[in-house]
Amino acid sequence: MPKTVLVVGGGAFGLSAALSLQKRGYQATVFDRLPIPAVDAASTDISKVIRPDYATQTLYQTLALDAIDAFKTKWNPDAQMRFGSPLYTECGSLFATRSPTMTDFEQQSIETLQKDPRARVERVGKDVIAASMGSAFANEFPYGYVNHSAGFADSGLTMRYLAEIAGEAGVKFVVGKEKGAFLELIEEGGKVVGIVTVDGVKHFGDMVLMAAGAWTSSLLPALQGLCTVSAQPVIHFKLPDTLKAKFEHGKFPVWFADVSNTGFYGFPVSAAGELKIANHGPGFVSSFHNDTKPASVASKSRGSIETPTAIPKESVKMYRKFLAKAFPELNKLDISRTRLCWYCESWDGNFYIDAVPEKKNLFVATGGSGHGFKFVPVLGDVIADIVEGKNTPFRKLFKWRPREVEVVDAIRQKTTLKPKVLEQVAMASNVDLAARIDSLL
Template sequence: MPTPPLSKNDQINIVGAGIFGLSTALHLTRRGYKYVTVFDKQPYDTTQYSYFKGCDGASADINKIIRSAYGSQTEYQQLSTEAIASWKQWNSDLENGIDVPEGMSRADRVFIQCGSLNLTDGDELPEFEKATIKNMEDAGHIDTQLITTNREHYTIAQSRGMGPAMDPFLREKRGKSNVGVLDSTGGVAIADKACRLALQKARKFGARFVLDPSAGAFDGFMTTSGGDIIGIQTKDGIRHPAKLTIMACGGWTPSLLPDLDGLCEATAGSVIIYKIPRTSSLWERFSPGQFPTWLWKVRDGAEGGLYGFPRDENGYLKIGYRGTKYTNPQRQNDGVERSVPITRWTEDRQLRKIPSQAMKVLRRFVAEYIPELADEGLQIQTTRVCWYTDSFDNHFFIDHVPGKAGLFVATGGSGHAFKYLPNIGNWVVDAIEGIGQERAAIQAWRWRELGGQKASNALMEGTKGARSLSNVSLTDEQDTRSKL
């Protein structure tokens, strides 16, 4: 039977305090739901969403890309426009002292509009970028998508203080190709601070958070004899009844919810991080005021799929690889292999290396596009595997779980959901309440099956698959240095 309509006095459990869980808790309580509890095994009040303090979810990060560029997918373009307005409001809230989490100040910002540059190594713009330009113009966002080879666009960028972002790798100065589009609406989200701000906002509206390795850790569902979900049990043995349970567990969602078999899977991106000293000549060069977020050959398979950021306030310069999305299949109690995140901080075993293929592509890019790092003798400080939930078609899954009254899922971020932290929860609540079901985004996020369509992502290839971490060589910064 379907989940009955909720009243504002019903108990709602949310499993996961990443961007889907935080945003959903915020918007549920904003709409007057009085009993919303978020459970997470991470003690975020102590770790403050810092990867360096032991947080291993994708939301717990240094920074994330904000962009409006979505090719023909205008539903995400529109969602990005809405999100960016909210990001700016959150900055204003900080500046005006309306919401200032402990350890942050009114001078902090959670969004920096430094632009987002989409680059290719070809001579012409790919069709995706051409579609973005057209659809942004059609939506009234004129002269926001600035072509790097267009001199008029260079002038526009300079007038907005974004001139350096049109050629951040100094390609023209070096006599090399520099073909791309700068999305001047985009930039960088300061991920850990943004999550801390969202957590405070949700608490202010009445959401309760249980953030603890035992009391906050999901251990199973409370079910009726008919299979409906009536709450959860946490690892401390406590049962938490609820009218609705929302699974928003990031990369852990598919292994906790077998209903998603063949629809979603946990996959790993690969990250390297340099650290630029404040005394370096590169400190200003890679600052958000001079350097945009960027993507390079993101749809070109294993030899592309790179993205990166300006350095953060501590000097960390992060570069990521998603050209191959790796998996960690583990046989579960029902006999099915499902990919389960393994990180530097996971309990049973840890991973402190990244796949050699990822390191090869990353190193090759750095040597060609950012030789200054080697010139200054800077080396990789740390590596990270970052786990996302990929859906088969890169659309989110935001819907009631079929055949299980009382259960809802918000997942499938597919590596591009963080930018919607301020507003995705509003859409989740719409989906819960059945509001605006005709909208393209809600339609795209409904529970669906692969059917006869071609999948964007091949899922659940298991331990025999070429992307399984058990079948690929691994390396880290120490291995690389020993070969130099």
């Protein structure tokens, strides 16, 4: 009989781990309270950045380039046959800055990327930036570099694809607001031997892997203080036909606008005509995910609640002020929809993939910190290697570690990381999303 692994969470970490472990001879079962891809998972979206730019962090850079290779050579051809569409689009990414010297993140990324022959980067100036981004953006951010070995993935379709191939490999799924929702661990003789779901059913396995994304620290109390949850506001526009050509990926790249200082980034228009702009900043905290109640109590209510999607009114104001200078044509449009993207943030920006101390047979894979999705084609093998006790460089990087002095990940080095409390700010209404910005500015 193969060893059984119970995976709590069907997002990027959980699904990729389940697939890799299944391929290695285990029987993996994934539990999730919502159908996969779960609508409230950070990985379920229209797009995610796929970039190998990591300053001096060469392990992340190499892993990202490995993931890009896997997207291009394996997943894209298969997805094209299944869905008639690739998962990953290599349109390049522009890291634009206000200063010609750039920040440490951009400078170090260029230098480190140039050492890997798979990466193609070039410095660019105002004229090149204006040609792809428009004159308004170039006036604000006239310097930078383009990484041609980057782009974006249709993240929702990617998760659908991953769930499909996992099922074909033999991974089992238990999904539902009661039958798929984690309630508590089963422990016997000093070992974790299974889980109980909200419907009261006991599920036994040789190992349990907690990979519940933003929910993980509330389900696993040992993570509290090591990983927190932040909500990052995202906006979308439905472009009129007159603007679609300008923002198509053949010309328009994934972009970062002095991101270490501002947090702003965005994407080309989707095939459905939707344009997404996001901010990688301090975000907002909420008792919704950061619950301090025991996991067995908190989980009972979490089987049925829905993740909020409205964003704070002050975030709309923040976006409108940025757009007025960088993309004035977009500022004339209504915001068509919003989303809160829930990050599971580790204290130092590195993932937690390890055995849980003092809990034999219990493992964790979480702490994506807003940059985990891009690795999904290769992340499962990283997790499986650690679960199997193999001595890889990632085992040290992602080990269980106590909290020390807080470290800001390199791409956010200039931003304040003091999030506000979501319940203490006014949320935007549909009226606030309309292109009537005089009341917001």
